[in-house]
Amino acid sequence: MHGTWWPDLLPELLREVSCRLHVGADFIRFHAVCKPWRDSHGPSTTTGAGQFLPWLLVPIKKSGDSLNFRCVFSNTSYVAPPAISGGSGTGMNWVASADGTTVRYFTAFEPHGLTLHDPLAEGPPTHLPGENVLRRLEENPAGIIYNNGAVLLFSKHDSFDTTTAEFRAALLRPGDTEWMFVHRTLESPFDGAFCVAYHNGKIHVTVEDSLWQVVSVTGESTAATNNDDVQVPRPRSMPRQCDGYLYERSYVLESRGELLWVSVHILMHYPDQGKNGVNDLVDALSMSMHTLEEVTKEPEKLLWTRKDGRSLEDRVLFLGWPNSFALDASRLGMSGGFAYFLYYDDQGGCRLHERHGVFRHNLIDNTTEFVEWLPQGWDKEMCVWLLPQLTIAPVNQGPATTSRSNKTCAWVLVSNLPLRAKSFWLHHLFIMLQRLFSIFSSRLFGGKVIY
Incomplete structure (x- = not known):
């Protein structure tokens, strides 16, 4: 070019x-x-571009770790210096925008308290309001920044009996000057993943696939009570153990005003003896999708209803932590009706180390494709999908530092040299040619010879 x-x-x-x-x-x-x-x-x-393909950002596991980026669409990796040093908290402390355009690292410094650091650009940290949010949330909070300016920070702590979990959240709504705090004890049958979303003035959270807790935060109080909480049961259309599937992980996102719940399942009998390759893994994976709807004729106020994958044929879903999002496929220059997510494979405990990879699920025919394995050290549950945002800066073209010669230059091409020509012979030849061309160039061109 x-x-x-x-x-x-x-x-x-x-x-x-x-x-x-x-x-x-x-x-x-x-x-x-x-x-x-x-x-x-x-x-x-x-930039004016349609949309850049997203990158994966691996979480920091300890202070001083480098930031690892990966674009699975261009097979490109990038390593950046650590976002912070000397801060408290690692691992799950990402605060990402709901649309995937920005990400911050959430930590605590003395004496400034809570701060948000940009891992991609240097600059002063963003200081959160002067509430003791960290004490209320305890360790390892994460968060999502929504398009309307709302900030939701949250954390989960499993109990010793592994049957319940303590969920804590802090919400700063647009126009509010004080944080609203939420503290709930939720059912948690195992040390599983959880997902959280703020939608239509409510916090939606689940730590397993059988029950959602919907916390209303529309009041003026800074502490949301559980009087108006709604529990939304698991839909009957979701795969169950009696169907031969095990629940693996949930993702929640908002797309075109709808709250979507995407859950990943795997066949109970994977891996079968002799069937433990990547082709067998993609055959064992399944995905279900539901949307939250308000109902008036049923006893329940809210219900998860099955979402037809064909209704998403013009969108692409990117499922990660702490946020997931959907993009118009036309802006990405790719086909729609797909969901990209991360999954691991330990072959039923037969592998010494888990392999973590990126997979693409077809939301229309419910089939899964393997994209690529990620380098060792990447975590299936904690990776952030990040959309690159570029800004065109003016190009300052200063004056030339050297003057350009206006003298005419002549070039000499010597071809068909004999095979026995040595460097000494060539040197002697060029000296003779230089003398001859110097005479002609000075008389005809008024310039010099470059050879």
Whole structure:
């Protein structure tokens, strides 16, 4: 690609070309060589691209760890310095935007208290309001920042008897000056994953697949009581053990005003003897999807109803921690009706180390495809999907530091050299040619010879 290829193209056409570049690295290369397209944008404007393909961000497991990024669509990896040093808390302490465009690292520093650090850009940390949020949430809180400005921080702590879990949340709604705190004891039959969402003025949380707790936070009090809580049971349409499936993990996200619950299941008998390859794994995986609806004729106020995968044929889902999101497939330049998620494979305990990989599930025909295995150390449950956001900065072109010579240059091409020609012979030949061409160039061109 060369800059002289583009001058005759209209700016609108150049922008159309850039909109079809969904890998961040390709977009940057195009921006670097295509000066007419750069000039068609004002300084510090957004990229104007349709949408970049998301990257995976692995969580920090201990202080000082580097940040590892991976784009499974371009087979590209990137390692960045650690986001922070000297802070408390690791692992699950991501605070991500609901749409996947930003991510922050949530930690506590003395004497500033809670702060949010940007792992991708240097700059001062964002200080949270002066409430003792960390003490109320205890260790390892995570969070989601919503498009309307609401901030939800949460944590879960399993009890010693492994039958219950303590769920704590802090919510800062748009326009509020004080945090609202939630503390609930939830059923937790195992040390399993949990997912949380803030939707329509309510906090939705589950720590297993049989029951959801919906906490109403529409009041003015800074402590939400459980008087208006609603428990939403598991839908009958979800695969069960009697159907030969085991529940693995849940994800919750909002798409076009709907709250979607996506759950991953696997066949109980995987791996069968002699069937433990990746093809057998994808055959054993299954996924179900439901949407939350308000009902008036039923005893329950809320119900999870089955979501037809064909209704998502124009969208792509990216399922991760702590947030999941959906994107229009047309903006990504790819087919819709798919969900990307992470899963592990220890072959029923036969492998010494778990393998963690990325999989793509077809929401229309309920089939799963293998994408790639991730490097060792990546965690299936804690990876964040992050959408690259680029901003075009003005290119400052200073004056040239050296003057360009206007003298004419002549070039000499020596071909058909004999095989026995040595360096000494070539040196002698060039000396003779230099003398001859110096005479002609000084008389005819007024320049010098470059050889």
